[in-house]
Amino acid sequence: xxxxxxxxxxxxxxxxxxxxxxxxxxxxxxxxxxxxxxxxxxxxxxxxxxxxxxxxxxxxxxxxxxxxxxxxxxxxxxxxxxxxxxxxxxxxxxxxxxxxxxxxxxxxxxxxxxxxxxxxxxxxxxxxxxxxxxxxxxxxxxxxxxxxxxxxxxxxxxxxxxxxxxxxxxxxxxxxxxxxxxxxxxxxxxxxxxxxxxxxxxxxxxxxxxxxxxxxxxxxxxxxxxxxxxxxxxxxxxxxxxxxxxxxxxxxxxxxxxxxxxxxxx
Amino acid sequence: xxxxxxxxxxxxxxxxxxxxxxxxxxxxxxxxxxxxxxxxxxxxxxxxxxxxxxxxxxxxxxxxxxxxxxxxxxxxxxxxxxxxxxxxxxxxxxxxxxxxxxxxxxxxxxxxxxxxxxxxxxxxxxxxxxxxxxxxxxxxxxxxxxxxxxxxxxxxxxxxxxxxxxxx
Amino acid sequence: xxxxxxxxxxxxxxxxxxxxxxxxxxxxxxxxxxxxxxxxxxxxx
Numbered sequence: 001x002x003x004x005x006x007x008x009x010x011x012x013x014x015x016x017x018x019x020x021x022x023x024x025x026x027x028x029x030x031x032x033x034x035x036x037x038x039x040x041x042x043x044x045x046x047x048x049x050x051x052x053x054x055x056x057x058x059x060x061x062x063x064x065x066x067x068x069x070x071x072x073x074x075x076x077x078x079x080x081x082x083x084x085x086x087x088x089x090x091x092x093x094x095x096x097x098x099x100x101x102x103x104x105x106x107x108x109x110x111x112x113x114x115x116x117x118x119x120x121x122x123x124x125x126x127x128x129x130x131x132x133x134x135x136x137x138x139x140x141x142x143x144x145x146x147x148x149x150x151x152x153x154x155x156x157x158x159x160x161x162x163x164x165x166x167x168x169x170x171x172x173x174x175x176x177x178x179x180x181x182x183x184x185x186x187x188x189x190x191x192x193x194x195x196x197x198x199x200x201x202x203x204x205x206x207x208x209x210x211x212x213x214x215x216x217x218x219x220x221x222x223x224x225x226x227x228x229x230x231x232x233x234x235x236x237x238x239x240x241x242x243x244x245x246x247x248x249x250x251x252x253x254x255x256x257x258x259x260x261x262x263x264x265x266x
Numbered sequence: 267x268x269x270x271x272x273x274x275x276x277x278x279x280x281x282x283x284x285x286x287x288x289x290x291x292x293x294x295x296x297x298x299x300x301x302x303x304x305x306x307x308x309x310x311x312x313x314x315x316x317x318x319x320x321x322x323x324x325x326x327x328x329x330x331x332x333x334x335x336x337x338x339x340x341x342x343x344x345x346x347x348x349x350x351x352x353x354x355x356x357x358x359x360x361x362x363x364x365x366x367x368x369x370x371x372x373x374x375x376x377x378x379x380x381x382x383x384x385x386x387x388x389x390x391x392x393x394x395x396x397x398x399x400x401x402x403x404x405x406x407x408x409x410x411x412x413x414x415x416x417x418x419x420x421x422x423x424x425x426x427x428x429x430x431x432x433x434x
Numbered sequence: 435x436x437x438x439x440x441x442x443x444x445x446x447x448x449x450x451x452x453x454x455x456x457x458x459x460x461x462x463x464x465x466x467x468x469x470x471x472x473x474x475x476x477x478x479x
Contacts, residue, residue, distance in 0.1 A: 044413060046410065047409075047438070062455065097462070105454070108451075116444060117403065167305050167306050224470060376439050
């Protein structure tokens, strides 16, 4: 039956990722703490920006995760859409809020940093505008999931939105190269290698890894939660949704062949 | 691809027909690139018609601009910064091909300075002076520890790094 | 106007950026954990 088929995968998923959860959580906490201490206490001031460069260590990892989370959603959406893999759909849906938060943090910390270095809180150049667009796409994606009642239809619509919106990722990345912008060009992921000394690259890398572990923690824990919620809801309902036939016909002939309760993932 | 009347309606969902999956794959492979391509082209088209800032060599004449607010970006010419009356400042912006004189009464950001990138927003006067309502400093993507820069300056090797474009 | 921010004090801005980041990410972690506890508490596996 539909419900059993759905449960088979999630249990395996929970078994496999169960031990990974506390590891991800601890790694996230440890790496971010270590990165913070290194960045704030032991990294150099910049020749041009002075101490303001310390904001980079929260701005850049947030921006990277904003894009990585969306890439994750786009891939999971493709898998869920083509293979009708409900776990992939759930993974995509649950990655949206963390992605939204990372994007918001990138914009806010970037704004503070820009006020200091550029002299303005915001400007409509290609980098900042496309990052703001990413924020809206996340919001639209989450709204779409909630707007459609049938979970299967919602998954399909959201998956299409996620896949089409993926064009924004190369736009964001190459915005500073393709157009003239206020935001500077890439300092780490670039053709000639990083234009940043090791004393800054190391704490940046540790913070980025910590943010990645944190994202993994968020998504895995949310998926476990959703799986448990679905199981709890399924138990609260009989395996076959109550058919009106059983109530109105006092002498049913046998098993009702038109069982309507086939689960939400139509 | 309709179910035959004899098939049980509650066929297990696990046995997903491969053809339907291939159909969905084809649908996705058609719709997604089509929409994506359309959006990408639209963005590029808009981007080509809008200019975030003009380098001095591309700055249209005052009559072409007609008093529109535009942005001008380049490097601040060494020795060109002059404090005028009250809060007025004038300086020159160059892209090493053409140079434009800018006047502003806006507060200047801390990073503003000679041989530093700048983006100004304002209007071009008939006499070729750019009247900036807003001055923004632009820095490049290179990072260098302050101590290292000091050491290089002391040993006279900062010029090498400047010539290599690693430092401005 | 020397084109450099060296020596200037940005403690407030730096603190604000880091604290806002910590608060948002921490709040999300707390919420995610709380929702999990709520559903795993009721389950009898």
